[in-house]
Amino acid sequence: xxxxxxxxxxxxxxxxxxxxxxxxxxxxxxxxxxxxxxxxxxxxxxxxxxxxxxxxxxxxxxxxxxxxxxxxxxxxxxxxxxxxxxxxxxxxxxxxxxxxxxxxxxxxxxxxxxxxxxxxxxxxxxxxxxxxxxxxxxxxxxxxxxxxxxxxxxxxxxxxxxxxxxxxxxxxxxxxxxxxxxxxxxxxxxxxxxxxxxxxxxxxxxxxxxxxxxxxxxxxxxxxxxxxxxxxxxxxxxxxxxxxxxxxxxxxxxxxxxxxxxxxxxxxxxxxxxxxxxxxxxxxxxxxxxx
Amino acid sequence: xxxxxxxxxxxxxxxxxxxxxxxxxxxxxxxxxxxxxxxxxxxxxxxxxxxxxxxxxxxxxxxxxxxxxxxxxxxxxxxxxxxxxxxxxxxxxxxxxxxxxxxxxxxxxxxxxxxxxxxxxxxxxxxxxxxxxxxxxxxxxxxxxxxxxxxxxxxxxxxxxxxxxxxxxxxxxxxxxxxxxxxxxxxxxxxxxxxxxxxxxxxxxxxxxxxxxxxxxxxxxxxxxxxxxxxxxxxxxxxxxxxxxxxxxxxxxxxxxxxxxxxxxxxxxxxxxxxxxxxxxxxxxxxxxxxxxxxxxxxxxxxxxxxxxxxxxxxxxxxxxxxxxxxxxxxxxxxxxxxxxxxxxxxxxxxxxxxxxxxxxxxxxxxxxxxxxxxxxxxxxxxxxxxxx
Numbered sequence: 018x019x020x021x022x023x024x025x026x027x028x029x030x031x032x033x034x035x036x037x038x039x040x041x042x043x044x045x046x047x048x049x050x051x052x053x054x055x056x057x058x059x060x061x062x063x064x065x066x067x068x069x070x071x072x073x074x075x076x077x078x079x080x081x082x083x084x085x086x087x088x089x090x091x092x093x094x095x096x097x098x099x100x101x102x103x104x105x106x107x108x109x110x111x112x113x114x115x116x117x118x119x120x121x122x123x124x125x126x127x128x129x130x131x132x133x134x135x136x137x138x139x140x141x142x143x144x145x146x147x148x149x150x151x152x153x154x155x156x157x158x159x160x161x162x163x164x165x166x167x168x169x170x171x172x173x174x175x176x177x178x179x180x181x182x183x184x185x186x187x188x189x190x191x192x193x194x195x196x197x198x199x200x201x202x203x204x205x206x207x208x209x210x211x212x213x214x215x216x217x218x219x220x221x222x223x224x225x226x227x228x229x230x231x232x233x234x235x236x237x238x239x240x241x242x243x244x245x246x247x248x249x250x251x252x253x254x255x256x257x258x259x260x261x262x263x264x265x266x267x268x269x270x271x272x273x274x275x276x277x278x279x280x281x282x283x284x285x286x287x288x289x290x291x292x293x294x295x296x297x298x299x300x301x302x303x304x305x306x307x308x
Numbered sequence: 309x310x311x312x313x314x315x316x317x318x319x320x321x322x323x324x325x326x327x328x329x330x331x332x333x334x335x336x337x338x339x340x341x342x343x344x345x346x347x348x349x350x351x352x353x354x355x356x357x358x359x360x361x362x363x364x365x366x367x368x369x370x371x372x373x374x375x376x377x378x379x380x381x382x383x384x385x386x387x388x389x390x391x392x393x394x395x396x397x398x399x400x401x402x403x404x405x406x407x408x409x410x411x412x413x414x415x416x417x418x419x420x421x422x423x424x425x426x427x428x429x430x431x432x433x434x435x436x437x438x439x440x441x442x443x444x445x446x447x448x449x450x451x452x453x454x455x456x457x458x459x460x461x462x463x464x465x466x467x468x469x470x471x472x473x474x475x476x477x478x479x480x481x482x483x484x485x486x487x488x489x490x491x492x493x494x495x496x497x498x499x500x501x502x503x504x505x506x507x508x509x510x511x512x513x514x515x516x517x518x519x520x521x522x523x524x525x526x527x528x529x530x531x532x533x534x535x536x537x538x539x540x541x542x543x544x545x546x547x548x549x550x551x552x553x554x555x556x557x558x559x560x561x562x563x564x565x566x567x568x569x570x571x572x573x574x575x576x577x578x579x580x581x582x583x584x585x586x587x588x589x590x591x592x593x594x595x596x597x598x599x600x601x602x603x604x605x606x607x608x609x610x611x612x613x614x615x616x617x618x619x620x621x622x623x624x625x626x627x628x629x630x631x632x633x634x635x636x637x638x639x640x641x642x643x644x645x646x647x648x649x650x651x652x653x654x655x656x657x658x659x660x661x662x663x664x665x666x667x668x669x670x671x672x673x674x675x676x677x678x679x680x681x682x683x684x685x686x687x688x689x690x691x692x693x694x695x696x697x
Contacts, residue, residue, distance in 0.1 A: 022354060024362070044365035048351040059375055089476045089515075101493045108501035116500055125497075155611075158554075195375075196611040197554070198569060204373035205341070208351075211375045252609055252639070292635075 020050045020077065034076040035226050036068060037219065045210040046073070055168050055189035057153075057204065060212030062194060063256020065223075070149035070190040079188065080142055083149045084135035086156035092163060096173060097137045100130045126177035137181065140173050144185035153203075154193040161203050168206055215257065217244050223257060224264050231264045238275040238305075239264050243287060245304045249296060255287040262286045277305050322357055323349075329388050333371060336384050344371050360389055467543045467555075467690050469617050470646075470697045471514040484509030517645055518554040519543065519693075520613045522603065524622035525587055526561040526594035532652045532681060534580075536621050537571075539686055541579050544571040556612060559583070560599035561592040566607070596626040596666055597633030604639045613644040617696060619689070621650040621680055626666030634669045641673040646696045650680030650689065 021027040027050075028043045038046065046069070049056040058066045074081035084095055104125050108116070115121045133141070139148040153161065167173065171183040191207060193199060215223060221240045224231065243260045255263075266286040272279045280301060288294050297304065330345045348370045355362040364385055372381055479491055491508035521540045525533040540557045559565045570586045573579035600620075607613065618640060626633055641647060651667065654677065671677075676692065679685040 024355070040361060041365045041368065044355065044362065045369035047354055048366060048369055051354040052347065052350050054347070056369075057373075089474045089513075091476065101490055104497065105493050105501065108497060111501075194610055196607075201339075201373070205343070207373075208347075208369045209373045210369050211378065252605055292639075 021047070023047070030076050031072055032226075034072040036065070036072040037223050037226060038069070039215070039219065042069070042210055042212060045208055049190075049208050050188060052208075053186050055191055055207045057191045057193065057199075057207035057209050058212060059193050059195055059209070061214060061254070061256055063258035064212045064214060065257055066192040066212055067149065067151055070147055070192075073188060073190070074147040077147075079145055079147045081149060082135050082139045082142065082146050082187075083151060085151045086153050086160070088155055088157065090156050090160055092160075094134060095136050095160070095163075096134050097175060098132045098134065099126070100132050104130050128178070131175070131178070136167055137173055139187045139189075140167070140171055140181055140183045143171075143183040143187055146187040148187045148189045150189065150191045152194060153191050154195060154197045154199060158200070161200055165200075165203055165206060168203075214247060217241060220244070220257060220260060224261055227261050228264050228268065231268055232273055235267060235273060235275060236264055239267070242275060242280065242304050246287065246297065249300065249304075251288070251290070251293045251296065253288075253290045253293060259287045259289075275305060277301060280305055326352075329367070329384070330371065332384050332388050333381065336380050338371070338377050338380055338384075339373075340371050363389065467519060467546065468694045469517045469519045470694055472517050472615060472645075473512045474515045476513045477510040478513050480509045480511040484511040486510050516554075518556065518613065518616035520556045520558070520616050520618045520644070522558045522560065522564075522600070522618065522620045522622075524561070524594065524596070524620075525559045526592055526625075528594065528623055528625045529621075529652070532621070535686075536650075536680065537580060537583060538576065540567075541571050541576050541583075544568065544579075545574065554616075556607075558603060558607075559587045560594075560596070561587075562595045562598070563588075564599040564602040564606075593627050594622070594625055595628040596622055596624065596670075597628040597630065597636055600636035600640060601632055604636055604643065608640060608643045613640070615645050617646045617648065617693065618644045619648045619650065621652075622666075623651055623653050624649075624664040624667030624670065626664070626669075630665050630669045633666055637670045637673040646675045647673055648676045648678065648689070648693075648696070649674045650678050650685075652679060652681035654679040654681070 021030055024040065024043045024047055027047050028038055028040075031038045031043070031046075045056055048054070058069065060066055070083075071081055073079070107125060107130070111121060135148070139146050150164070153164070156164075168189065171186045172180055173182075174180045214220075217240050220243070221236050224236045224240060225233070228236070240260060243255050243263070247254045263283060263286040266283045267275065267279060270279070270283065272283075281298070284294060284297060288297050326348060327345065330340050330348070333340050348367055351366045351370050352362070355366050357363065367385070368378070368381060372378060477486065477488075479488055486509065488508040488510035491510070492504060495504035495508065496502065521536075521543065523533060523536045523540060525537075537559075540555075544555050544557060546555075556566070556568045557571050559567050565587050567583045567586050570582035571579045573582055637647075649667075649670065676696065678689050678692070680689065
């Protein structure tokens, strides 16, 4: 295990991977890494919940295994499935003598014909993987209960093969957008951290790390404008991802300053709702001026 | 001094301080289990227990499990570790510098998106201290006989929202739409790879749409709201047993409160008590527009009501800006599948015309207008609901 032993070191490692974590997030991650407990991240859209897992994997040289949850996700999409078509072909290829042989039938339900899905893969990889269970709130209740079982023991039983158990549990990050209240049982199994919007200074830092080519002045102005947008009564306030997008968009257009015209042309990068657009356009001068 | 040595010496005051902190959190209304406290202890191993900032964040990540509780946590932490006569201060002999640093961490704006949340969902501790000032007499005004009778009848009403097709499939008994390769090949394998006698089919599964109840508990609705809440509890319980799809319940007077969790309590009295405690603006004024707007912004756009049936129970007596209501209804209309409005003032009047400004503004977006003033009309709702496809 080569995880860092204190918060400062972990923050630095994440920074090396272009992720700026504040003290709270770094503490949660450190505790999660050292106690081997899953970490549940909640927060506004676009504040970098998913990104944490990606960076963790990259920085510590682990494999990122991602399970994207959606309504109606089933265990065969999360755990494993038998490769029926391949089994079929195999059977056709068997000679009569082989077909009656127990062993060749056993082989049909061997690892060769098993399609590993994210959870099984993560259990097999154990310590060598970072398992990202993204948007867990989108999955159904029953799936949550099933997840609970996997997350507590890190073992999966396959009737034909036996039980697969992780020799060391993988790092697990769960994210949720709070579209649905998660069950207490799942919450209790996890550590919890809420990621909010960063303040202006930190956001500018984040953008600078993500878009090193962007001019410092422009970044500052864009961040100030976005911070003001969040104060507006918007239906969908922009996240950090939108700020980065906006800076990038302005960069592509060769803008070096956030003028009102430039902002108007590129609003689509930050404001993604028609009513919001109207609202922002009305107050655009003020938003830019304050920047 | 070697590491183990110092830890050992610090062990005693440290343990009692953390346990005391957990006790205070519980007293403030948070759910903190013994297991959580053990995790907190374990979490301090890679952290520095003499550093208040580490104590703060370590506790936040291990003892908290939902964002709404954060304000309470902060308050208790401040009291326990930072206050003038804070118990922990003397025991841990914290340096003034580390106290100052922790103070700074507590007000760090980038990591404290709390205030907005606090307004929406009153912290439990605060509630407890102001309990007398708040009006929630309505539930208690229910006579036991009345409640019991209502409960018996209401539990028989089943709310079945309309169904929608999902992307999952199941084997079709007869005449499915898509061939089921998996079943076909399985059958073939049983016959050593010979083609099976028939092709298996599958069909798309259907699923109940989510049901969202938004109840008006303001003064003008006082006579109806407790019946509606009882009704909501029944619907919620059915959902818990898997008899119905997802059910979410909200209350509003001057502001919106989510009471889904409170109603999850099995015993109806306990559930209603909990709900009464959560709703602070009982029997007050009405701001429908504002409340619906909050709903759309906070929950609607996160997908809570997407594809669902929203049932709003209100008389439409709005004291807010009709413009806000119109906007909110328009948004809601776009977000959800169907909007049903229960207006008790409609009564049994078939030719009922919306006469309040609020109702008139909302009318274009309402798919179905019912009354909901008595049990019969609630049964009517239950009857029409499945057909709202």
